[in-house]
Amino acid sequence: MESTQNGVSRREAMAIAASGVAVAGFAGGASAKEPGRRTDVVIVGAGFAGLTAARELRRAGRSVVVLEADDRVGGRTKAATLAGETIDIGGQWVGPTQTHLLALAKDYGVRVVPQYADGENIIDIAGRMARYRGETPGLADEDLAEFGAAVAALDGMASRIAAPRAWLADEAAAWDAQTVESWLLLNVKGEPSRALFRALARGVFSCDAGEISFLYFLSYLASAGGLEALIATRGGAQDSLFAGSVWQIASKMAAELGDAVVLGAPVSRIEQDDAGVTVVTGRGSWRATRVIVTAPPALASRIAYAPPLPARRDGLTQRMPLGCVIKVALAYDRAFWREMGLSGLVISDKTEFGPWFDRGTPLTKGGALVGFFDGAPAQRWADRTPAERRTRVLEDLARYFGEAARHPVDYVEEVWTLSPYHRGGYVSVPGPGVLTGFGSALLEPVGRIHWAGTETADAWVGYIDGAIRSGERVASEVAPLL
Ligand SMILES: Cc1cc2nc3c(=O)[nH]c(=O)nc-3n(C[C@H](O)[C@H](O)[C@H](O)COP(=O)(O)OP(=O)(O)OC[C@H]3O[C@@H](n4cnc5c(N)ncnc54)[C@H](O)[C@@H]3O)c2cc1C
DSSP, X not given: OOOOTTSOOHHHHHHHHHTSOOOOOOOTTOXXXXXXXXXXXXXXXXXXXXXXXXXXXXXXXXXEEEEOSSSSSOTTOXXXXXXXXXXXXXXXXXXXXXXXXXXXXXXXTOOEEEOOOOSEEEEEETTEEEEEOSSSOOOOHHHHHHHHHHHHHHHHHHTTOOTTOGGGSTTHHHHHXXXXXXXXXXXXXXXXXHHHXXXXXXXXXXXXXXXSBHHHHHHHHHHHTSHHHHHOSTTSTTSEEETTXXXXXXXXXXXXXGGGEEOSOOEEEEEEOSSOEEEEETTEEEEEEEEEEOSOHHHHTTSEEESOOOHHHHHHHHSOOBOOEEEEEEEESSOHHHHTTEEEEEEESSOSSOOEEEXXXXXXXXXXXXXXXXXXXXXXXXXXXXXXXXXXXXXXXXXXXXGGGGOOSEEEEEEGGGOTTTOSOSOBOOOTTHXXXXXXXXXXXXXXXXXXXXXXXXXXXXXXXXXXXXXHHHHHHXXXXX
């Protein structure tokens, strides 16, 4: 097999360039002593963080190798085909303050299109169903007043945190001793407001309010610029999506890196010594001056380290699980909900499936919806069959959109929770006590090992934009050390 500079065959490089999804055979057992397997920096993970770090270091004149466990690039972004259209079955939306992702999309000529938000939204929370327009949730007046006061209080507390270093806030210990649920029970009296917060927490974190450290929740708000920015469509994190998928940006970045990206190469061990670092995979080893790990903590914990990691770093990786999520997209011969005056957005605590949104773009023929099983419903449904999940999704959709919802022309889903190299999504979610006890290990390098990934971002933690920012940050951290 012909090997190129970094020990990857021409065939593999071309496969990456063509689609980003193919893995060719690789000469197993190859040694880090081979010249092609020496590089300035090895990057673990070809998600947006890893690809950005590689791009930046290359631009700074450094050699890189990106080792990716999966058989494709993109990490928590992934393309799928729905009724002939390429869509995102992982990360999908972008908001106006997510400037690093928007800049990357521009660089690679990928078109941003507004999320469809005309018509009325549906809210079905705490036994009351209503239709409403715009971004202000359709609660009864007194509940809305309480909800608004709670949002203002949360944003006020969040403004005292500099993400991701939430453990440095003056009130960190008190906030980290609570969960979002315990804060709600003490500070929000009305059941409708509580129920809406629970649904929003599920929609944003893919886990339940009782699982989320209140300090982490506030830090997340701080990193996004407030709760409204997280939950809004217009002007918020769901403002726009990408014609033909955001994943294609990752694919184009990988194509540019060519044979420096190695797929199907799960890193099993990282060994450090005085002179450098050896990174071991099932497809052989690479030798480098520094290594950047972009896998989220729960995945980084599956790598063996020699010498072992400091106790605090190892403890952190045991305590940051990912949320549980199943993403589903459906195509219809027409967007009948638009004809009913509906936007497609439904927030409900009555259904297993939800929230859901219209996901039409100018490329969509007919209509399309996208939605999620988040948190406890994702746990309940991950081990069921695709046919069972489909039946449940259609039942839930029919509750609000009528019989027409039972007849999609196409259905695709991704059970992120069962994906061995991702273990869930959208983001890692620490419970109480973790950030104050172990948080300082999130970004602190361990010898020649540096950490990146959306979980380490200073803005838009949990989002693609945060992943890109973390890739840029770690590249500037590592470059002067080479
Ligand atoms: C269903 C879903 C919907 C989402 N929606 C949005 C959205 O609309 N907008 C938004 O901005 N964000 C969204 N997100 C979140 C967003 O996708 C992530 O924040 C972002 O992609 C994370 O990028 P990353 O590079 O930090 O990590 P990842 O993408 O997780 O990349 C880490 C990579 O490391 C690899 N890896 C793990 N272990 C190893 C190993 N041992 N050896 C080698 N490689 C390894 C993994 O395979 C992965 O490719 C969503 C996520 C999901 C799952």
